[in-house]
Amino acid sequence: EDKVVQSPLSLVVHEGDTVTLNCSYEVTNFRSLLWYKQEKKAPTFLFMLTSSGIEKKSGRLSSILDKKELSSILNITATQTGDSAIYLCAVRKETSGSRLTFGEGTQLTVNP
Amino acid sequence: GAGVSQTPSNKVTEKGKYVELRCDPISGHTALYWYRQSLGQGPEFLIYFQGTGAADDSGLPNDRFFAVRPEGSVSTLKIQRTERGDSAMYLCASSITSGTYNEQFFGPGTRLTVL
Numbered sequence: 001e002d003k004v005v006q007s008p009l010s011l012v013v014h015e016g017d018t019v020t021l022n023c024s025y026e027v028t029n030f031r032s033l034l035w036y037k038q039e040k041k042a043p044t045f046l047f048m049l050t051s052s053g054i055e056k057k058s059g060r061l062s063s064i065l066d067k068k069e070l071s072s073i074l075n076i077t078a079t080q081t082g083d084s085a086i087y088l089c090a091v092r093k094e095t096s097g098s099r100l101t102f103g104e105g106t107q108l109t110v111n112p
Numbered sequence: 113g114a115g116v117s118q119t120p121s122n123k124v125t126e127k128g129k130y131v132e133l134r135c136d137p138i139s140g141h142t143a144l145y146w147y148r149q150s151l152g153q154g155p156e157f158l159i160y161f162q163g164t165g166a167a168d169d170s171g172l173p174n175d176r177f178f179a180v181r182p183e184g185s186v187s188t189l190k191i192q193r194t195e196r197g198d199s200a201m202y203l204c205a206s207s208i209t210s211g212t213y214n215e216q217f218f219g220p221g222t223r224l225t226v227l
Contacts, residue, residue, distance in 0.1 A: 004154070022171065032213070042203070043118075043155070088154050098143060098207065099168060100216065102154030103188040 002027040006103035007090050014111050017079050021106045023089030024071040033065055033072050034100065035086045036088040043088055046074070116219035124225045125194055133189045133222045137206030144187050146179055149201040152169060152211070156212050161187060162209070194226045 003026040013019055021104050025033065032050045036043035047056045049065035049072060056063050060083075063074045068107055090100040117136045125131050129141040137144050143162050147155035157171040161181045169179070176194075181187040191198055201223050 020187050028225070036214075036218075041201070042218040045217070050213075090154070098119075098211070098214065098216065099145070099157045099160060099171070100155075101145075101157065102147075104152070105154050 002091070002101045003092070003093055004101055004103035006087075008106060008111070010107040012109045013079055015080060018075065019078045019079060019108065021074040021076075021087050021089075021108070022071065023074070023092045023103055024042065024069075025029055025089075026070065027091050027093055027101065029094040029096045030067070030070075031092045034090045034092065035063055035072075035074050036046060036090065038086040038088055038105070039084075046087075067082050076108075079108075081110050081112055084108060087089045096107075114136065116204055116217055117200075118150060118219040118222050120222060121220065122223045122225075124227065126227050127194060129194050131191050131194055131224065133138075133202050133224070134193075135187045135189070135204030135206075135219060137187070137204070138217055140208065141206035142184065142209050143207045143214070143216075144178050145205040146187070146189050147205065149202040149203055149221070151200075155203055158189070180212060180227075191224075194224075196226050199224055199226045 007022045035046040047063045051112045054065040065072045086105040090102045142207045145160040146158040149155040157170040176192045179189045201221045203221045204217045207214040207216045
């Protein structure tokens with residue numbers, strides 16, 4: 001059975017801290033790994049990773065995939081209160097069309 | 113509107129009743145997905161459509177759940193004889209096609225509560 005595991009499940013930091021969120025997966029026929037941010041309702045897309053070792057960056061957020069370790073990390077530097085959200089990791093397989101298999105998410109709280 | 117829209121935003125019903133949840137995808141998107149998210153969990157795949165046809169319905173939990181997309185645009189998720197365990201956030205997403213490199217854009221969801 002396909003599995004996506006995120007850690008930690010929750011994290012509380014102060015503004016300005018740097019955080020690293022982890023995602024590991026066990027799927028056959030892996031195609032890509034996606035990160036989403038979910039604040040109130042709709043998850044919003046952050047990154048899609050398909051190749052190992054290539055960092056994707058957007059402002060203070062960055063992410064990288066390690067296909068050997070079957071994992072990915074999402075880094076957020078200089079955190080702000082607006083970064084408080086649930087961060088979801090999802091994987092997509094070669095053989096499953098476009099369905100996404102999600103992890104439980106990491107609840108990040110950034111305090112002022 | 114520019115994004116995926118879902119109605120209603122909240123639905124409260126009684127056990128045993130029938131409900132319909134509606135999703136209006138981004139204009140021009142041919143692929144549409146339904147997910148269910150329970151509290152404290154990530155979204156769980158239910159079904160996806162490419163055009164009018166259900167390309168993969170393997171995530172539907174049982175035959176009380178059914179979804180249609182008759183004209184290849186708006187989709188309705190139908191739940192018969194609702195049970196308390198059906199209470200969850202139901203999320204819809206669309207993408208330009210079902211290709212595996214296409215981003216899925218999510219709607220705000222319908223929060224279903226079965227009393």
